Amino acid sequence: MxxxxxxxxxxxxxxxxxxxxxxxxxxxxxxxxxxxxxxxxxxxxxxxxxxxxxxxxxxxxxxxxxxxxxxxxxxxxxxxxxxxxxxxxxxxxxxxxxxxxxxxxxxxxxxxxxxxxxxxxxxxxxxxxxRHRWSVRTIKRIVDEGRIGDVYMVRTDHNQNPRFAADAWYRNAQLAGGGALIGSGIHMLDLLQWFCGTATSVFATGVKLPEVLETETAASVIVEFAPRKEGCPRCIGTLDISWAAPNHPWYQFLVVYGTRGTVSTLRGDIVSLRTAGEQEEFRAPEGDTWTDxxxxxxxxxxxxxxxxxxxxxDAREAFRSLEICVAAYRSMETGASVRIPLPV
Structure with missing residues (x-):
């Protein structure tokens, strides 16, 4: 029981x-x-x-x-x-x-x-x-407190250099559903919609390096979001991702732009807040790691x-990031912007 x-x-x-x-x-x-x-x-x-x-x-x-x-x-x-x-x-x-x-x-x-x-x-x-990293939670708290005003743009950048075995399922598009974008970029798409709200359109392009993956090894994605409320600007979110950066340290950049300032993190250990009236840095607790x-x-x-x-x-929230990801793949195929919601 x-x-x-x-x-x-x-x-x-x-x-x-x-x-x-x-x-x-x-x-x-x-x-x-x-x-x-x-x-x-x-x-x-x-x-x-x-x-x-x-x-x-x-x-x-x-x-x-x-x-x-x-x-x-x-x-x-x-x-x-x-x-x-x-x-x-x-x-x-x-x-x-x-x-x-x-x-x-x-x-x-x-x-x-x-x-x-x-x-x-x-x-x-x-x-x-x-969503549970110290840096992301700190940025979300600052945004929710209204310290940078209304969010109008979010930028993310994510680079890795994973080494997959020849028979790894990640190399198979039928098993993985895609490459770098659905493999780890979807984390950043989730953050974009968490900060920006409801997506309305997606444009994406990708690069295939067959020696790494049979699907996209790198991609750039632009997502448009509806205004959160009347009188607010619409928001755009961007993601640049690569899974082929030899000798490049694991790197992830997040910056949120608001009508009164910006808040950002480069590697996750420091969060920087910049507004017209203040500059402040927040440091991660001692010993904090990505694994936490x-x-x-x-x-x-x-x-x-x-x-x-x-x-x-939950499932509904996760579906939103999946829909953005699927729209990005359709945009890569057609070379055109794709409207959301998608027909199923």
Missing amino acids: RRTTPPFRVGIIGCGGISHAHAFGFGNLPSLFEVRTVCDSNQEAARRLAEPFGAPRICGDWREVIGDPEIDAVDILLPHHLHALVGVSALRAGKHVCLEKPLAITLSEGIELVHEAKASNGVFMVAFNE SFREELRHWGECIAQGATPLT
């Missing part, structure tokens, strides 16, 4: 690269979660991930996890093409669900998850950890389960 109070019994489904950050989060939240099962088709990977948690059950079939009455919640960390299948199945089994981004790889799959999450009595969250954002997003999920609350990135 599903517990109604923490610690909630968790099954981790998928032991790829991102699973280690999630395991770090669970390991630092013992009052909220108890990892009971670790599942992966690679049993050795499952054993390695399970080791710090004592002696949780190991299995190779995700169906065993969602069918286990001793599991309250599942953390789904699978290749993108499996998100809808496993997410829907877990919701129908009555589990609370944390699903690694993206929500899905098609709009129809995304809508199915939105409907299932609404019908379920479980708490469903898509894992957009960037995974702990904080899982803390948010656990608290929502305990309180029966709606997570920041």
Whole structure:
């Protein structure tokens, strides 16, 4: 029977690269979660991930996890093409669900998850950890306090140099749903719509480097947003992303422009506020790292389960970033701006 109070019994489904950050989060939240099962088709990977948690059950079939009455919640960390299948199945089994981004790889799959999450009595969250970074939360607080006025533009820049094995699922467009944009750029698209509101159109272009991926390795995206309220300016958001920057440090830039000032971060350790009347810098707490954002997003999920609350990135919110991403791919194909909402 599903517990109604923490610690909630968790099954981790998928032991790829991102699973280690999630395991770090669970390991630092013992009052909220108890990892009971670790599942992966690679049993050795499952054993390695399970080791710090004592002696949780190991299995190779995700169906065993969602069918286990001793599991309250599942953390789904699978290749993108499996998100809808496993997410829907877990919701129908009555589990609370944390699903690694993206929500899905098609709009129809995304809508199915939105409907299932609404019908379920479980708490469903898509894992957009960037919202839980110290720097992003600090910028959002400053914006919400009105210190830079009405937001009219947001710029993001994200660079990585991932090394994928020849048989990695990320190299397969059918499994990944795309390349750099849906792989990590969707984090930035989520931030754009969080700061700017409702998207109305998208224009995008991309570059393919076949030796890296069969889909886009780099992309530039411009998103137009409706005014948040009467009398406010419309907002535009931009994203530049590359997955092919040799010897380039992991880099992420976020700047929010308002009618009275700007607030920005370059690497996440310092937030800079600039207005006509003030210049102020905020520094991250000592020891704060990118990995801490995974702990904080899982803390948010656990608290929502305990309180029966709606997570920041529920299915509907995650669908909005998926729709922007799909529109960007359609724009790359046609060379034209694409209006939102999209027909399904």
